[in-house]
Amino acid sequence: MADWHIGVIGGSGLYELGALEDAQEIDVGSAFGAPSGPITTGYIGGVRFSFIARHGAGHRLSPTMVNYRANVDALKRCGVTDLLAISAVGSLKEKFAPGDFVVVQQLIDRTISRERSFFGDGIVAHVPLADPVCPRMSKFAAKAAGKAGAQVHTGGTYVAIEGPQFSTRAESNLFREWGADTIGMTAMPEARLAREAELPYALVGMVTDYDCWREPDGDVDVADILRVMAENAEKARKLIAGFGAALPKTRKASSIDTVLDTAIVTPREAWSPELARRLDAVAGRLVDPLASGEE
Numbered sequence: 001m002a003d004w005h006i007g008v009i010g011g012s013g014l015y016e017l018g019a020l021e022d023a024q025e026i027d028v029g030s031a032f033g034a035p036s037g038p039i040t041t042g043y044i045g046g047v048r049f050s051f052i053a054r055h056g057a058g059h060r061l062s063p064t065m066v067n068y069r070a071n072v073d074a075l076k077r078c079g080v081t082d083l084l085a086i087s088a089v090g091s092l093k094e095k096f097a098p099g100d101f102v103v104v105q106q107l108i109d110r111t112i113s114r115e116r117s118f119f120g121d122g123i124v125a126h127v128p129l130a131d132p133v134c135p136r137m138s139k140f141a142a143k144a145a146g147k148a149g150a151q152v153h154t155g156g157t158y159v160a161i162e163g164p165q166f167s168t169r170a171e172s173n174l175f176r177e178w179g180a181d182t183i184g185m186t187a188m189p190e191a192r193l194a195r196e197a198e199l200p201y202a203l204v205g206m207v208t209d210y211d212c213w214r215e216p217d218g219d220v221d222v223a224d225i226l227r228v229m230a231e232n233a234e235k236a237r238k239l240i241a242g243f244g245a246a247l248p249k250t251r252k253a254s255s256i257d258t259v260l261d262t263a264i265v266t267p268r269e270a271w272s273p274e275l276a277r278r279l280d281a282v283a284g285r286l287v288d289p290l291a292s293g294e295e
């Protein structure tokens with residue numbers, strides 16, 4: 001049993017948390033390049049939260065340019081135990097209306113141009129990803145979203161596109177045929193990397209638009225998205241504040257906390273020392289003994 005420390009990744013429209021007690025801006029760096037910006041850490045109702053704005057202050061990084069590895073690595077370096085990601089999403093189903101919140105359950109990855117693993121160059125790992133989000137975190141998120149006054153849908157499949165352009169109508173219809181419910185540009189590879197970093201991950205999608213499949217709505221319009229996001233930002237902050245209150249006092253272990261135990265296929269004696277050093281946070285549980293010479 002341990003204390004919770006919730007890492008929050010804020011998406012479009014959510015560039016700061018506000019309401020953090022003893023807030024401090026920290027720069028912990030990363031072994032995987034530069035994170036999107038500094039991390040703000042502090043407390044809400046006794047629970048520690050650390051926040052990063054996914055696209056950086058002033059929304060300067062496109063979905064392709066976000067260094068997802070550095071963001072997850074930096075949050076892990078801060079000591080977060082779990083991740084709560086907030087994203088603007090387009091809706092692919094009539095029932096998910098702009099303004100609604102969707103606690104995402106499944107992901108389809110259509111991104112093509114992103115670093116998607118911490119491993120690979122001297123240490124190979126294959127983590128399971130059948131269920132990419134943590135059911136426990138998702139349950140708390142759904143509860144907190146409801147308390148924040150949002151219309152909440154639990155479950156739903158998010159298709160991650162590379163962007164930065166929105167989809168063509170043919171793509172939008174194809175994703176609907178696949179059974180996808182929401183569309184965005186950032187949850188992958190974020191969820192993959194969270195799993196590799198042994199961080200249970202939940203994703204709350206804030207529906208901003210109906211993408212382009214719905215007649216006679218026409219094209220997606222960023223101005224509309226930003227307007228809905230602005231309307232929803234306060235609810236998102238309430239959700240996060242309420243999230244701490246929804247947590248049980250102590251944190252029971254999750255199977256995701258130790259997922260690397262059975263995922264690394266490279267025998268320890270063959271590990272690249274250089275990559276092992278870079279994994280000091282992501283796989284700190286496993287590489288620390290290596291660094292100190294204990295075995």
Ligand SMILES: CSC[C@H]1O[C@H](OP(=O)(O)O)[C@H](O)[C@@H]1O
Pocket residue numbers: 010011012013054055062063086087088089163184185186187222225
């Ligand atoms: C500004 S609309 C498109 C933008 O919003 C979403 O970002 P995030 O998931 O960080 O909220 C979407 O994925 C695009 O990056």
Ligand SMILES: Nc1ncnc2[nH]cnc12
Pocket residue numbers: 088089090091161166167183184185208209210211212220225
């Ligand atoms: N329709 C959409 N497509 C991709 N990403 C989005 N983010 C918000 N709305 C979106």
